[in-house]
Amino acid sequence: MPKASIATPDEIDGFLNFVDLGFSVEQAAKRVGRSRRWGFDTVRRVNGKNPLSPGQRGTRTAKLPSPKAYDELDGGVKDALKDFNLFCKVFLIRDPSPWRHDAAMRTVDRLLDRTRRDYQIVNCPPGSGKTTLFTFDIPMWLICGGGAEDPAWGRAMRILLGSATKNVAIHYVKFLRDVLDRRRPFYDKDLALRGEHPEAELVAALEFGRFKPDASLGEDILWEKNQFTVAQLAHLDIYDKEPTVQAASKESGFLGERVIYSTWDDLVVGRNSRTAEQQAEMSR
Numbered sequence: 001m002p003k004a005s006i007a008t009p010d011e012i013d014g015f016l017n018f019v020d021l022g023f024s025v026e027q028a029a030k031r032v033g034r035s036r037r038w039g040f041d042t043v044r045r046v047n048g049k050n051p052l053s054p055g056q057r058g059t060r061t062a063k064l065p066s067p068k069a070y071d072e073l074d075g076g077v078k079d080a081l082k083d084f085n086l087f088c089k090v091f092l093i094r095d096p097s098p099w100r101h102d103a104a105m106r107t108v109d110r111l112l113d114r115t116r117r118d119y120q121i122v123n124c125p126p127g128s129g130k131t132t133l134f135t136f137d138i139p140m141w142l143i144c145g146g147g148a149e150d151p152a153w154g155r156a157m158r159i160l161l162g163s164a165t166k167n168v169a170i171h172y173v174k175f176l177r178d179v180l181d182r183r184r185p186f187y188d189k190d191l192a193l194r195g196e197h198p199e200a201e202l203v204a205a206l207e208f209g210r211f212k213p214d215a216s217l218g219e220d221i222l223w224e225k226n227q228f229t230v231a232q233l234a235h236l237d238i239y240d241k242e243p244t245v246q247a248a249s250k251e252s253g254f255l256g257e258r259v260i261y262s263t264w265d266d267l268v269v270g271r272n273s274r275t276a277e278q279q280a281e282m283s284r
Contacts, residue, residue, distance in 0.1 A: 007034065012042060017187060019043070064183065064210035067233050070151055077207045081149045087141050090201045092186050094137065100129070104138050108147030111260060134263045135161050135172040140179065142261060143230060143244065144208050151208060152233050155244070162248040162264040164272065169247035172265070174225040176245060180204060180211040250282075 007015075011032050018028035029039030070078065080087040084104035088094035103122070110118045124130040139161070141147065145154035161176075163169040179186060185200040192198035205211055211230040213219035222229040227246040242258055250267060273279050 007032075007038070007042070012046075013184070015039065015042060016046065016184075017192075064205050064212075067155065067209035067211075067231050068151060068207075069233055070145070070149065072209075073151070073207065077202070078149070081141075081144065081146050081151075084138075084141055084146060087144070087146055088137055091204055091207075092137060092140075093188055093191065093198070093200045100133055100137070103133060104141065104147070107138055107261070108142075111142070112148060131265050135265055136176055136179075139176060139245065139261065139263075140204070143180070143211070144204060155211075155230050155232050157244055157261060158242045158259045159245045160248050160259040160262040161245065162250075162262065162267065164250050164267055164269060166247065166249040166252045168265075169249045170226045173227065173245050173247040177223065177225070177228045180230065 011034070015028050015032045015034065018031050019025065023031065025039040025043060026036040029036055029042075034042075070081075073081075076090070080090060083101075085094075085096040085101045088100070089096065094100075106120075110116075110120075122130055122134065139157075139159050142157050142159070143154045145151035148154065161169055161172040163172070182203060182205060185203055187200075188198045209231075212223055213221045213229065213231045215221050219231060220229070222243055227243040229243045246259075250272075268282060273282055
């Protein structure tokens, strides 16, 4: 029998965690002993259309701090900007990996050397995690200020995430945008399904300050699923036209945007490189 009492914050978080795992709203509500209608009402309230009462808000609807300069960060968070593996562990619950750390540091070394333009090809076996690393983990670390240990530098990044098809590239951008705007720890549903601890220790938007611009403060808002611009530190502004992160694909074409970090995932596949003509076009 569904409960009739006022839901506790733990019940709301439990319900939302089940939704994150892929359960339908009705199934997630049933898991915490609530009705289908309660589930849909809760989703609407969490999305901001009807805010939860102060006792129920928790970190989901709490006001995020303003963007923080390096000196405003906690000591452990500063260490995470220096150590890629530490950042991934506390913010994204990733296991430390020498090759991932090496890839991140090589990327930073090239980004910090603005006297040259580098082109890299990364070949890894399927399932090794290269897509997650180069389209999500490294870009998120960079935007937070990783490598340079400078949040202002990170928020001024201009990143392009590309793929052979537009829909895949948009998925990469949307996922990164949504995680940067989360008010709860990053939740890995695959770990939960394996019975392992699925939540990260820290929340990026709480430790580094909000990434989504605030229109009430007069900030320009570009926060779309295919491109977005993060909020800058109080004394800085961006005058370049390019967003912080944008999607691109070969099939739809793209302009010569002035990006700093550009990564193309699975661009060369069998169907677009079988013939000599296709190979020549791809090379061009």
